[in-house]
Amino acid sequence: xxxxxxxxxxxxxxxxxxxxxxxxxxxxxxxxxxxxxxxxxxxxxxxxxxxxxxxxxxxxxxxxxxxxxxxxxxxxxxxxxxxxxxxxxxxxxxxxxxxxxxxxxxxxxxxxxxxxxxxxxxxxxxxxxxxxxxxxxxxxxxxxxxxxxxxxxxxxxxxxxxxxxxxxxxxxxxxxxxxxxxxxx
Numbered sequence: 287x288x289x290x291x292x293x294x295x296x297x298x299x300x301x302x303x304x305x306x307x308x309x310x311x312x313x314x315x316x317x318x319x320x321x322x323x324x325x326x327x328x329x330x331x332x333x334x335x336x337x338x339x340x341x342x343x344x345x346x347x348x349x350x351x352x353x354x355x356x357x358x359x360x361x362x363x364x365x366x367x368x369x370x371x372x373x374x375x376x377x378x379x380x381x382x383x384x385x386x387x388x389x390x391x392x393x394x395x396x397x398x399x400x401x402x403x404x405x406x407x408x409x410x411x412x413x414x415x416x417x418x419x420x421x422x423x424x425x426x427x428x429x430x431x432x433x434x435x436x437x438x439x440x441x442x443x444x445x446x447x448x449x450x451x452x453x454x455x456x457x458x459x460x461x462x463x464x465x466x467x468x469x470x471x
Contacts, residue, residue: 287323293333298323299347306390311397316340341398348391349408352376366414370426371414371463374433378456389441429459443470 300323316337318450320327324339334340356364368454380388395402436455439445447455 293329295333296347297345298325298330298333299340299344302344303387303390304374305399306394307386310376310390311394314341330335331387338400340405341394342404344391344394345398345401345404361391366412366417367422367463369412370430371460374429374456374459374463376431377437378453383439384428385441387454392438395439425463429463432459432462 298319302314303318305318305322309318314337316327316330319340320330323330330340334343355376356369356372359375360368364372377470392405395405413430414423417423419427436445436447436452436459440447440452
């Protein structure tokens with residue numbers, strides 16, 4: 287009787303992310319992940335189940351990393367404005383590889399209804415859509431939407447921005463939180 291093999295879930299998720307970046311959601315299959323990870327399809331299925339459960343695991347890993355990064359910036363119980371400021375700063379600091387990773391995961395949510403519902407809940411809670419908003423809350427909501435808009439345009443290749451332009455846009459977004467006029471053109 288052989289020893290049961292141990293599958294490194296994190297490594298397999300890394301392979302799945304590479305496939306998402308290289309081939310998009312359409313290229314992500316149990317077979318493709320198995321081949322990239324050097325394990326059997328059954329190994330992937332035993333670790334993750336279905337393709338949607340694999341997408342869920344990818345999303346969960348990203349969400350946990352994101353929440354850890356927010357907590358490092360603003361602590362475990364941030365206000366709405368603090369959470370939005372942390373989100374804006376984290377987005378501003380994304381390098382190209384992390385931006386590609388995030389964009390790939392966002393695209394993948396469109397293909398997995400449960401993951402999409404969780405992403406919707408994440409944005410709803412971050413925006414506190416059902417709570418009354420004062421002026422600061424409205425500025426935070428608008429800044430978050432601007433952040434996500436410029437992020438998506440850049441990551442999906444719809445808007446080419448140099449680093450100075452990227453930083454200038456984020457100067458404006460961050461300035462809007464305090465109701466300051468944009469500092470650069």
